[in-house]
Amino acid sequence: MAPCHSTFDFRLYDFQTKNMKLTLKIWRQKNAAAEGKIVEYPIDGIEPDMSFLEMLDILNDELIVKGEDTVAFDHDCREGICGMCSLYINGEAHGPDRLVTTCQLHMRKFKDGDTIFIEPFRAKAFPVIKDLVVDRSSFDRIQQSGGFISVNTSGNTIDANTIPIPKHDADRAFDAATCIGCGACVASCKNSSAMLFVSAKVSQFALLPQGKVEAADRVLNMVAQMDAEGFGNCTNTGACEVECPKGISLENIARMNREYLSASLKG
Amino acid sequence: MAKSALLKSSIAKKVAMALSGLFLVLFLAQHFFINMTSVFSADTFNSISHFMGNNPLVQFVIQPILIVGVIFHFIMGFVLEFKNNSARPISYAKNNGAANSSWASRNMIVSGSVVLAFLLLHFYDFWVPEMVYKYVDVSPLNETRYFHELAEKFESPVRTGLYSLSFLLLSLHLWHGFNSSFQSVGFNNKYSKSLHTLGYAFAIVVPFGFIFIALFHHFNH
Numbered sequence: 001m002a003p004c005h006s007t008f009d010f011r012l013y014d015f016q017t018k019n020m021k022l023t024l025k026i027w028r029q030k031n032a033a034a035e036g037k038i039v040e041y042p043i044d045g046i047e048p049d050m051s052f053l054e055m056l057d058i059l060n061d062e063l064i065v066k067g068e069d070t071v072a073f074d075h076d077c078r079e080g081i082c083g084m085c086s087l088y089i090n091g092e093a094h095g096p097d098r099l100v101t102t103c104q105l106h107m108r109k110f111k112d113g114d115t116i117f118i119e120p121f122r123a124k125a126f127p128v129i130k131d132l133v134v135d136r137s138s139f140d141r142i143q144q145s146g147g148f149i150s151v152n153t154s155g156n157t158i159d160a161n162t163i164p165i166p167k168h169d170a171d172r173a174f175d176a177a178t179c180i181g182c183g184a185c186v187a188s189c190k191n192s193s194a195m196l197f198v199s200a201k202v203s204q205f206a207l208l209p210q211g212k213v214e215a216a217d218r219v220l221n222m223v224a225q226m227d228a229e230g231f232g233n234c235t236n237t238g239a240c241e242v243e244c245p246k247g248i249s250l251e252n253i254a255r256m257n258r259e260y261l262s263a264s265l266k267g
Numbered sequence: 268m269a270k271s272a273l274l275k276s277s278i279a280k281k282v283a284m285a286l287s288g289l290f291l292v293l294f295l296a297q298h299f300f301i302n303m304t305s306v307f308s309a310d311t312f313n314s315i316s317h318f319m320g321n322n323p324l325v326q327f328v329i330q331p332i333l334i335v336g337v338i339f340h341f342i343m344g345f346v347l348e349f350k351n352n353s354a355r356p357i358s359y360a361k362n363n364g365a366a367n368s369s370w371a372s373r374n375m376i377v378s379g380s381v382v383l384a385f386l387l388l389h390f391y392d393f394w395v396p397e398m399v400y401k402y403v404d405v406s407p408l409n410e411t412r413y414f415h416e417l418a419e420k421f422e423s424p425v426r427t428g429l430y431s432l433s434f435l436l437l438s439l440h441l442w443h444g445f446n447s448s449f450q451s452v453g454f455n456n457k458y459s460k461s462l463h464t465l466g467y468a469f470a471i472v473v474p475f476g477f478i479f480i481a482l483f484h485h486f487n488h
Contacts, residue, residue, distance in 0.1 A: 025360070025361075027360070038360050088359060088362075090361060090363065091359065091361040091362045091363030091364075091366065092363050092366055092367065096366070117359075117360055117361035119359055119360060119361070122355050122357055122358070122359055123354060123355055124353070124354050124355065124356055125354070188367055190351070190364065190368075190373055191351035191354060191355075192351070192354035192355045193277075193351075193354075195277075223276055223277065223278055224276070226277070227275075227276060227277050230354060231277075231354055232350065232351035232352075232353075232354030232355070233277045233280060233281060233347050233350060233351055234277070234281060234451075235281075235347070235351070235372070235375065235447070236372065236443070236446075236447040236450045236451065237367075237368040237369070237372040237373055237443075238367070238368055238372065239364070239367040239368040242366070242367035242368070243367050250450065250455065251455045253450070253455075254450050254453045254454065254455030255453070255455070256278075257278055257281070257282065257450075257451060257452065257453040258453030260276070260278045261278070261282065261452075261453065264276075264279075
């Protein structure tokens with residue numbers, strides 16, 4: 001038996017063990033009607049293996065001890081699947097890491113002494129409720145306008161697994177369905193466009209036989225609702241795709257454009 | 268769906284912007300090939316220019332469509348820019364756009380505005396004198412005047428410099444605009460990668476070709 005040699009080169013890894021001292025510049029806003037401003041908070045003793053949200057938890061603990069108002073921010077599952085956490089960190093939605101949500105972002109992505117800007121996702125269609133919490137119910141209304149299929153659930157339901165679907169289509173539909181609706185696409189887009197989100201919700205059904213029946217109404221209604229909510233227009237910068245924590249592809253936007261044109265022309 | 272709703276929709280505007288842009292790309296391509304002949308043969312350039320300048324189809328059908336296309340593209344560009352800016356009333360204190368998108372894609376309004384300013388100069392330089400020559404003064408046909416008119420314009424280093432600078436911005440505009448147009452009309456498939464290569468090649472070859480033509484006439488005057 002050949003001897004076992006480790007190929008793990010420790011020199012390739014920057015094992016940052018030292019606790020970090022950071023300066024946080026956080027958007028504080030009392031409520032939706034109030035004017036907000038950036039407030040500076042020095043913070044010490046942050047471990048590199050903490051998550052970004054744990055770091056904010058520590059800040060809030062300190063603020064409670066001081067008797068100050070805590071920083072409000074959205075979070076829920078803290079494992080990257082619920083789409084609840086947001087935050088625009090140092091100029092990027094969900095921070096500098098790729099294919100992760102803010103709750104999956106770790107402090108090892110920052111260095112001791114760094115200044116970190118933390119802002120809410122900005123868009124007219126995402127009004128601030130308090131501090132870093134924004135109202136993303138515009139996404140819910142877009143979904144309600146057509147992001148569903150109507151199926152008979154009275155006992156005659158056909159098992160989806162019995163419907164033959166080409167592997168390629170099934171994979172694409174599944175990829176589109178991984179959108180968690182966090183709004184990073186809107187936050188990253190210079191135009192605050194929601195096209196990546198809407199196109200993912202259109203594509204996940206457009207590619208499947210179950211979605212064909214309502215395909216035309218779906219895309220027309222969802223785009224109409226998207227426009228009514230006050231999102232900007234897509235100019236194909238591609239920022240949304242890069243910042244999307246689930247890697248939703250621009251291919252979906254092209255598909256939505258085709259679906260929309262086709263549905264409109266059929267009238 | 269009501270047709271008025273379609274025309275007001277964000278996707279319809281995006282498609283209209285893309286189609287007018289692609290139309291202008293075609294115009295740019297033919298303009299480039301015609302101008303490039305001036306480098307190799309004054310006679311060829313003169314005969315093509317004479318044809319383009321006196322063919323009724325080109326003059327009274329294609330030329331008005333082109334002017335409408337240019338005006339539409341610019342007005343729509345400014346309308347969309349205004350609407351898009353209003354979709355984010357409060358800007359970020361810190362925004363790292365370079366981390367996720369190209370400068371060219373984020374600044375189409377800047378490159379487009381420079382190209383618009385250039386077009387005004389270009390119309391003043393070539394189109395207005397041409398219209399005056401043909402339709403105001405009703406001067407006699409002269410099949411050999413075009414090459415000299417072109418070459419004379421590039422005698423000025425200021426004009427040659429302004430033209431070259433504008434073409435650089437045109438290159439950036441095309442760098443994003445060419446491929447973006449196809450994405451807007453829904454073209455994104457296995458051929459997109461090849462198309463992107465073609466788009467980037469077009470965005471380099473045509474504007475830098477125009478710079479070459481301007482410099483060629485400037486230094487060979």
